[in-house]
Amino acid sequence: MEEKLTKELAKKIMATKGEARGITIKSDWEVILREKGQAALEKLEAKMAELGYPLKYREIKTMDFYPIGLDALSTLAIKEVFGLTDKEAEEIGAKAVKFSLFLKIIMKYFFSPRLLAKEAPKMWRKHYTVGDLTVSEFNQKEKYVVITLKNLAIHPSFCTALKGYFARIVQMTVGMPAVCQETKCVFRGDPYHQFLIKW
């Protein structure tokens, strides 16, 4: 049963230490604006205000730093306001990659999966000031990569969005469909998050 997004939950999520670049929030909202329109975006803005953390799409600075909780809260708000399933929420994360100018600026890593694997920790740090991302396994022949994310526990919905995000980045690098599966998660009792991405 999905936990309802209440003011208490929002407060708990917002207490997470660390920051995220504005693009992590803005690109998700861009998907909502493009796919659902201005009225839907306003609903989302209203939800954030209702939770006690008002945020306006136009005012989000893509390069600025925001509390990481705000990114997770935005993900949860999108899911609740539009009644999305986990799969649909994952898809928002995947689509957000397409709107991320920031990603395109650092896209020099979209050269080969090997280079992407090498540069992934740096890419993570450009987005978030917390959480330690490493590539634990990379197999070009078998076409998969295993990403480990330590020292970060915000909310399971955040992991869902990351799945979509990771899969799409790999897809854009290899030029063929990729799928991501979270094989380990701190919210399932594991010591860290682990993502398996296959293409």
Next chain:
Amino acid sequence: MKKEKKNECLVLRKKVATLIEDLTSLESYILDLFTFSPLPICFVSPIGVILEFNPAFEKISGYKFYEIIGEGIKKIFDEEEINKLIKEAMSRKEVWAKEMVLFTKERKEIPVSVFAKARKDEKGKAVGLFVGVFDLTEIKRTERELEEKVEDLEKFRKIAVGRELKMMELKEEIERLRAEIRGEPSQEY
């Protein structure tokens, strides 16, 4: 000492805030310029994946931005031809006015002139390419119309010249007959 550190921290924060303001303005400028351009422009990764696509490209191709980002550019150009162009642009850094056919979402063929330029990283390594196209439909149509007009003129010229020759022949015949009537010896014209 503590106060000094605090001041230093404040100055640094102000600098970071200024840098972020500048980056935001720069980002907005790039976006506005890219969106405004009446010429279709896209940005492609070295393996041919479309990473950026402006509204003019949406218009000419029929693909929406979110449909085409992350897809291969071979979706809108002949695979062999575009691979050759990518290779050429990545090695020579620039391709100028190469005539190609663009396939729209509805698989309509549009003749275009393609321009490509490699984007380089700080070490000078090509990390992708900008691809711009110029729609040749109108030019090709005008060319075809001109060709048709030239053909028509050629036909007319042939008819006109043929008529002129016939007139000359008839004139000679009349002169010959006149001479015959007058009992003059016939002349070869």
